[in-house]
Amino acid sequence: xxxxxxxxxxxxxxxxxxxxxxxxxxxxxxxxxxxxxxxxxxxxxxxxxxxxxxxxxxxxxxxxxxxxxxxxxxxxxxxxxxxxxxxxxxxxxxxxxxxxxxxxxxxxxxxxxxxxxxxxxxxxxxxxxxxxxxxxxxxxxxxxxxxxxxxxxxxxxxxxxxxxxxxxxxxxxxxxxxxxxxxxxxxxxxxxxxxxxxxxxxxxxxxxxxxxxxxxxxxxxxxxxxxxxxxxxxxxxxxxxxxxxxxxxxxxxxxxxxxxxxxxxxxxxxxxxxxxxxxxxxxxxxxxxxxxxxxxxxxxxxxxxxxxxxxxxxxxxxxxxxxxxxxx
Amino acid sequence: xxxxxxxxxxxxxxxxxxxxxxxxxxxxxxxxxxxxxxxxxxxxxxxxxxxxxxxxxxxxxxxxxxxxxxxxxxxxxxxxxxxxxxxxxxxxxxxxxxxxxxxxxxxxxxxxxxxxxxxxxxxxxxxxxxxxxxxxxxxxxxxxxxxxxxxxxxxxxxxxxxxxxxxxxxxxxxxxxxxxxxxxxxxxxxxxxxxxxxxxxxxxxxxxxxxxxxxxxxxxxxxxxxxxxxxxxxxxxxxxxxxxxxxxxxxxxxxxxxxxxxxxxxxxxxxxxxxxxxxxxxxxxxxxxxxxxxxxxxxxxxxxxxxxxxxxxxxxxxxxxxxxxxxxxxxxxxxxxxxxxxxxxxxxxxxxxxxxxxxxxxxxxxxxxxxxxxxxxxxxxxxxxxxxxxxxxxxxxxxxxxxxxxxxxxxxxxxxxxxxxxxxxxxxxxxxxxxxxxxxxxxxxxxxxxxxxxxxxxxxxxxxxxxxxxxxxxxxxxxxxxxxxxxxxxxxxxxxxxxx
Numbered sequence: 001x002x003x004x005x006x007x008x009x010x011x012x013x014x015x016x017x018x019x020x021x022x023x024x025x026x027x028x029x030x031x032x033x034x035x036x037x038x039x040x041x042x043x044x045x046x047x048x049x050x051x052x053x054x055x056x057x058x059x060x061x062x063x064x065x066x067x068x069x070x071x072x073x074x075x076x077x078x079x080x081x082x083x084x085x086x087x088x089x090x091x092x093x094x095x096x097x098x099x100x101x102x103x104x105x106x107x108x109x110x111x112x113x114x115x116x117x118x119x120x121x122x123x124x125x126x127x128x129x130x131x132x133x134x135x136x137x138x139x140x141x142x143x144x145x146x147x148x149x150x151x152x153x154x155x156x157x158x159x160x161x162x163x164x165x166x167x168x169x170x171x172x173x174x175x176x177x178x179x180x181x182x183x184x185x186x187x188x189x190x191x192x193x194x195x196x197x198x199x200x201x202x203x204x205x206x207x208x209x210x211x212x213x214x215x216x217x218x219x220x221x222x223x224x225x226x227x228x229x230x231x232x233x234x235x236x237x238x239x240x241x242x243x244x245x246x247x248x249x250x251x252x253x254x255x256x257x258x259x260x261x262x263x264x265x266x267x268x269x270x271x272x273x274x275x276x277x278x279x280x281x282x283x284x285x286x287x288x289x290x291x292x293x294x295x296x297x298x299x300x301x302x303x304x305x306x307x308x309x310x311x312x313x314x315x316x317x318x319x320x321x322x323x324x325x326x327x328x
Numbered sequence: 329x330x331x332x333x334x335x336x337x338x339x340x341x342x343x344x345x346x347x348x349x350x351x352x353x354x355x356x357x358x359x360x361x362x363x364x365x366x367x368x369x370x371x372x373x374x375x376x377x378x379x380x381x382x383x384x385x386x387x388x389x390x391x392x393x394x395x396x397x398x399x400x401x402x403x404x405x406x407x408x409x410x411x412x413x414x415x416x417x418x419x420x421x422x423x424x425x426x427x428x429x430x431x432x433x434x435x436x437x438x439x440x441x442x443x444x445x446x447x448x449x450x451x452x453x454x455x456x457x458x459x460x461x462x463x464x465x466x467x468x469x470x471x472x473x474x475x476x477x478x479x480x481x482x483x484x485x486x487x488x489x490x491x492x493x494x495x496x497x498x499x500x501x502x503x504x505x506x507x508x509x510x511x512x513x514x515x516x517x518x519x520x521x522x523x524x525x526x527x528x529x530x531x532x533x534x535x536x537x538x539x540x541x542x543x544x545x546x547x548x549x550x551x552x553x554x555x556x557x558x559x560x561x562x563x564x565x566x567x568x569x570x571x572x573x574x575x576x577x578x579x580x581x582x583x584x585x586x587x588x589x590x591x592x593x594x595x596x597x598x599x600x601x602x603x604x605x606x607x608x609x610x611x612x613x614x615x616x617x618x619x620x621x622x623x624x625x626x627x628x629x630x631x632x633x634x635x636x637x638x639x640x641x642x643x644x645x646x647x648x649x650x651x652x653x654x655x656x657x658x659x660x661x662x663x664x665x666x667x668x669x670x671x672x673x674x675x676x677x678x679x680x681x682x683x684x685x686x687x688x689x690x691x692x693x694x695x696x697x698x699x700x701x702x703x704x705x706x707x708x709x710x711x712x713x714x715x716x717x718x719x720x721x722x723x724x725x726x727x728x729x730x731x732x733x734x735x736x737x738x739x740x741x742x743x744x745x746x747x748x749x750x751x752x753x754x755x756x757x758x759x760x761x762x763x764x765x766x767x768x769x770x771x772x773x774x775x776x777x778x779x780x781x782x783x784x785x786x787x788x789x790x791x792x793x794x795x796x797x798x799x800x801x802x803x804x805x806x807x808x809x810x811x812x813x814x815x816x817x818x819x820x821x822x823x824x825x826x827x828x
Contacts, residue, residue: 052372055659062376062663081372082733085510085527089734092524119510119517119527164781170515192470192780193514195773198655202592202648206466208781217662221647221669298665 039274041102045077048097048105050090052083056136056217056299060263061106063295064133064286071285077104086110086169088120095122097268101275104130107266109173112319116326117170124319128267128276129311131283133292134301135260137235138177138213139247141228143204151181151232152253154211158187165189166200166209170326173261174200174213177234179325180257181250204228215261216244216300234258241300259321263301264311280308332681333455339682340689345385352389353690356396357697360412361404363537364727367397367413367636368652375660383664384679388686390660391640394653395447395687398596398633399694402439403705406432406625408720410541414532415596415632417762418604420540421487422617422624429620430557432709433564436702438574438622439629440695441566446582446630447691450637453586455684461638462645465590470777471789475798476591477771480598480763482802483605487759495760502764503771505530511772525736532765534728534740539758541724542741543748545717550749557709564703574626577607581630588631589638595651596635597766601759603631605805637687644680646670 045068049061058081065077082090087110097103105127115123140151148154157163167175170193178189192209194200197218203209205227213234220243222228232250236258239245250257267279286292287305296303306314339345359370370393378386401412406423419439426435453461468476484499485492508519509529520526581603588599607627608617617624639650647669649655661668666676673680708716728741751758775786782788789795 052656058659059663079376080733083528084732085524088510088524088527089732093734117510117515119515119520120524162783190780190783192777193773194777196655198648198658199592202466202642202646203469205646205648206469208469221667221671224667225670227646227670298662 039101039272039278041075041278043102045075046103047077047079048090048094048103049079049081050083050087050094050105050110052081056215057087057106057108057263059299060108060133060295063291063299064104064106064265067286067289067291067295068282070289070291072282075282085119086114088114091122092120094266094268095126099270100268101271101279103268104279105266105268107262107264109261109318109322111266112315112322113172116319116322124266124315126269128269128271129315130265130267130276130279130308131287132262132264132304132306132311132314133283133287134263134296134299135235135304136173136215136217136263136299136301137233137258137260138174139216139219139223139230139244140232140234140250141204141212141214141219141223141230142210143207144227144229145207146210146229148211148231150248150253151250151255154231155181155185155187155255158185158189163187163189164192164210166192166194166203166212168194168196168200173215173259176322176325177213177257177259180259180321181255183325184255184257201228216241217298220244220300235260235302237302239300239302241297244300259325260302260304262314262318276308283307329456332677333685335678336681336683336685337688339384339678340388340685344382345388345682345686346689348381348385348389349392349686349690350693352392353396353399353694354697356393356398357400357403357694359393360397360400360402362727363404363410363412363541363724364533364731365412366401366533367394368656369731370394370397371653371656371660375656375663378660379663383661383666384682386664387657387660387679387683388690390657391683391687392690394657395633395636395690396694398629398636399440399443399698402443402629403436406435406439407705407708408541408716409544410720410724411536413596413632414536414762414766415600415635416628417536417540417597417759418600418628419625421604421759422619422621425618425620426622426625427706427709428557430563431620432557432706433703434566434570434622435625436705437566437699438570438626440698440702441571442574442578442581442626442630443633444691444695445578446585446634447637447687449579449582450586450589450634451684451687451691454637454641458641458645461590461641465592465642466646467794468591469792470774470781471792472795472798473591473770474774474778474789475795475802476598477767477774479798479802479805480601480767481771482805483601484760484763485605485806487601487605487757487763495757498757499760499764502761502766503768505535505761506765506768507772525734529769531731531737531740533731534737535744535765536762537724537728538741538744538746539748539751539761541720542745543752543758545720546745546749547752548713548717550753556712564706566702570622573613573622576610577603577623577627578630580606580610581627582634585631585634586638589635589650590641592642592648592650595639596632599631599635600628601763603627609805609809640684643668644672647672 047061047065049058051057061079065079068077082093094105111124114120142148165178197214200212204212223230230247232253233247234250234257359365371390401416404410404412405416405419406427409420409424411417411420423435484495510517510527584603585599589595607623608614611623613621639654642648642650643654649658658668725738728737731737779786
């Protein structure tokens with residue numbers, strides 16, 4: 001039994017190895033379709049994920065890796081998790097990859113939040129933004145037994161009594177959304193800092209906190225079961241997914257607050273224009289793949305994309321908003 | 329219930345699933361043995377390889393890695409005093425001493441038996457009572473967790489040997505080390521001196537590899553060539569007396585493990601420390617603890633395995649991970665396109681019950697693998713230490729690098745290796761330091777959160793009934809024995825000698 005199982009695993013590994021080799025062989029010979037692009041990655045591409053396996057960034061990194069492989073058959077992408085320091089370790093490693101166009105990074109809001117916290121040496125200008133692939137907004141979630149039906153109810157309640165909001169960190173998306181809401185309405189929420197979305201869900205279920213602002217992908221299971229209720233979405237427009245389309249936006253309820261965590265792809269700084277052009281062209285194809293579609297659908301994201309210079313513009317305006325929220 | 333169980337076994341007993349379960353527990357054992365590679369890293373590394381499998385098959389394998397690790401981690405804790413996981417740190421206290429006295433075989437056997445019994449007990453509880461236990465766990469908000477952390481720190485008295493002040497000092501040192509890094513409450517970096525590597529704190533696993541594995545190797549080298557341990561075959565086997573002494577510890581350990589495992593956070597490590605502390609209190613052989621008491625192996629090993637299973641209570645019923653490894657497993661659910669959450673039992677009965685049934689099969693495989701192999705592993709100690717320690721150093725450094733692909737980890741291992749050596753030379757206890765290190769971040773988080781929830785008032789820990797109960801238990805643990813001896817000595821001695 002031991003031997004047989006071992007042989008099968010070994011066989012499977014050998015097959016995988018052979019396939020990879022075959023893929024590489026094809027890569028060096030082919031490339032006719034991409035004649036316009038002057039530069040091609042040579043060999044394996046590494047996708048750095050600055051967070052641990054199993055989390056949201058990891059999911060994005062792995063989905064991107066397979067979508068890039070689908071869009072550019074000559075390229076094979078390996079995912080590498082370099083977690084620690086809320087992303088600081090991974091981004092710092094990436095900073096040292098300057099000029100290496102065969103390393104990418106699955107980026108998100110930590111790219112702006114880390115420099116804003118003042119604990120790291122880099123800003124996004126040290127890297128080459130390739131493409132923003134999606135935006136992940138948050139929902140304001142309350143326990144099923146709570147009296148609130150809309151976000152306005154929550155704000156009204158906060159005028160007269162203490163409303164305890166759980167947040168997942170000072171520079172987290174949820175804290176920013178709460179700060180923006182406070183700036184708009186003049187109310188104050190009391191904060192309790194947790195460390196992850198799942199801790200917030202447990203605290204909501206146990207009645208330890210009154211409200212939390214969570215990514216739909218984190219909380220959709222508890223929403224479907226009816227244990228928690230989403231009272232509004234801090235997004236520009238409503239979600240298209242069936243499970244979420246009945247949730248009104250905060251703007252509809254008179255609170256014009258919308259702030260998304262973005263997800264995207266970053267290349268290291270110091271790469272050539274040709275290399276940048278290759279990755280932008282590849283990512284344009286990526287967002288047409290079924291792999292990308294199912295990632296967006298199953299992760300409850302909104303497919304709002306921005307390539308190259310547009311991504312840079314987005315990062316600039318997003319940084320202003322973030323700093324405004326953090327200093328207020 | 330019975331239908332579900334049948335459905336579960338129907339799913340778990342297909343040839344493919346049994347095979348992958350076997351692969352999972354075998355890999356788990358190996359991963360548990362390797363220093364540095366704990367279950368969380370192991371599951372995370374192997375997760376991408378399972379993407380081509382059916383979801384239920386993949387989860388059966390990944391879960392097998394998780395509880396397989398609990399068995400594997402014990403082997404190195406006992407043989408070479410190198411815990412593979414935080415939850416097997418306590419096992420080194422008596423397990424390693426047993427091994428030095430030629431009883432490694434019995435220590436490994438009792439931990440396999442204890443782990444198996446704990447698995448069956450906790451699975452039965454999990455299947456029958458998961459929802460009420462999950463509801464109970466939800467009532468543990470920050471104030472209650474703060475009380476639990478106080479309780480955990482109170483167990484230090486069981487690990488300090490003669491000198492309690494020394495034990496408490498080491499625990500405080502552990503808390504101080506745990507303070508390095510970004511504070512989640514305010515986002516401020518503490519004691520990092522501008523180092524990016526230190527932002528996420530001093531990594532725990534690396535500290536353990538250094539303190540235990542490297543520290544012990546340096547100590548042995550200094551002592552001069554340790555004689556290889558030659559035990560007669562009869563001593564390698566577990567005796568009737570060993571079994572008799574272990575029944576209570578295994579059952580109490582299973583119960584404690586299950587309770588603590590339901591609570592999100594430090595579940596299995598805290599459970600193993602608590603189980604050890606309780607046994608030391610109730611045992612008739614309390615003086616043997618620390619020098620090779622079999623209860624000191626049986627209880628924590630049962631507790632950590634029960635806690636590993638209990639971690640699935642919040643994971644499966646609420647969609648909230650019970651610990652780091654189950655958090656990775658929840659991530660895996662999403663990758664396979666399954667939405668975890670309270671509806672999982674209703675929407676995916678085949679998956680959930682198949683997974684749970686596979687735990688029975690996996691634990692049985694582990695028992696069958698580990699029990700006969702225990703005396704064989706124990707033979708490893710016949711190898712002269714001169715050959716053994718380069719191997720231990722090599723795997724320690726390699727393991728440290730493998731965790732993060734970063735030289736920083738290796739430096740942490742080497743620095744804490746020197747610290748571990750110094751602590752051994754000076755006779756400082758290591759276990760309180762580890763406990764402080766494990767509980768530090770959780771303690772701080774609970775403290776800050778309690779203060780926020782109470783609007784700056786920490787006294788709410790006394791007004792919430794559950795936290796008050798836990799605090800009273802902690803107070804009894806700390807002061808109870810001293811009071812009892814005082815009262816006894818006051819009764820037995822004339823009042824005049826009571827002064828001082």
